[in-house]
Amino acid sequence: MSGSAAPRVLLSRSVLLQNAQRLLAPAGGVVDLRHDAYGHGLDEVAPIVVEAGATAVQVGSEDEARRLRASGIPVSTDASADVDVHELFGIPDAGGAAPGMPVMSLHGRVLSTKPLHAGEAVSYGYTHRASRDTRVALVTGGYAQGILRALGNRARVQIAEQTHPIVGRIAMDVCVVDLEGADAAVDTPVTYFGGSGAMRDALAQWASATGLTALEMAVVIGSNGERSWQA
Numbered sequence: 001m002s003g004s005a006a007p008r009v010l011l012s013r014s015v016l017l018q019n020a021q022r023l024l025a026p027a028g029g030v031v032d033l034r035h036d037a038y039g040h041g042l043d044e045v046a047p048i049v050v051e052a053g054a055t056a057v058q059v060g061s062e063d064e065a066r067r068l069r070a071s072g073i074p075v076s077t078d079a080s081a082d083v084d085v086h087e088l089f090g091i092p093d094a095g096g097a098a099p100g101m102p103v104m105s106l107h108g109r110v111l112s113t114k115p116l117h118a119g120e121a122v123s124y125g126y127t128h129r130a131s132r133d134t135r136v137a138l139v140t141g142g143y144a145q146g147i148l149r150a151l152g153n154r155a156r157v158q159i160a161e162q163t164h165p166i167v168g169r170i171a172m173d174v175c176v177v178d179l180e181g182a183d184a185a186v187d188t189p190v191t192y193f194g195g196s197g198a199m200r201d202a203l204a205q206w207a208s209a210t211g212l213t214a215l216e217m218a219v220v221i222g223s224n225g226e227r228s229w230q231a
Contacts, residue, residue, distance in 0.1 A: 009225035020052030029082030039222020092204035105194025123168030146221035
């Protein structure tokens with residue numbers, strides 16, 4: 001899949017800075033940034049949390065430690081972390097709560113739409129058949145980018161101001177969304193999770209559907225998507 005067609009992992013510097021400042025004030029502390037800062041990008045996250053008051057960052061390898069130290073970042077490979085990574089990154093915990101604002105959000109776009117008549121099925125395996133005439137959208141994002149197959153027929157996305165269900169099996173790079181009587185222009189943005197709107201805490205529902213934790217999914221998605229930082 002070309003870069004222009006892949007879903008985008010957007011990361012907010014201002015949200016991360018605010019979360020970190022709240023957690024580290026007033027005395028600072030060690031911040032756990034293992035697993036590539038839990039999918040958020042170690043090299044980008046480390047300077048931000050140090051700016052917010054971290055006294056050191058915890059990493060998973062000596063290679064990472066050497067690289068950060070060369071940039072002037074204080075590093076520890078064995079100290080215990082002082083802040084909860086769920087709160088730092090705004091990722092739902094085991095109870096489904098996300099105390100901080102989410103730093104990461106996942107976005108696709110509409111590739112095409114088509115009518116789907118009652119009784120017709122979508123995607124391979126035909127796990128979903130329309131109960132009435134509707135219109136569906138093919139959108140970017142599939143299991144190759146961490147949108148797990150278990151989410152087919154069990155998760156929703158936001159298109160414009162409304163949320164709509166993913167229907168049928170999720171393919172490698174795309175999935176199908178039932179527009180439920182609405183329509184959407186090609187290239188209309190699609191939000192899977194994160195942000196400040198309806199999908200803010202959607203990773204909690206994903207965790208229930210897949211059996212994985214929200215943190216585990218963030219690591220996979222952040223590692224496989226096209227990451228870009230915003231102010």
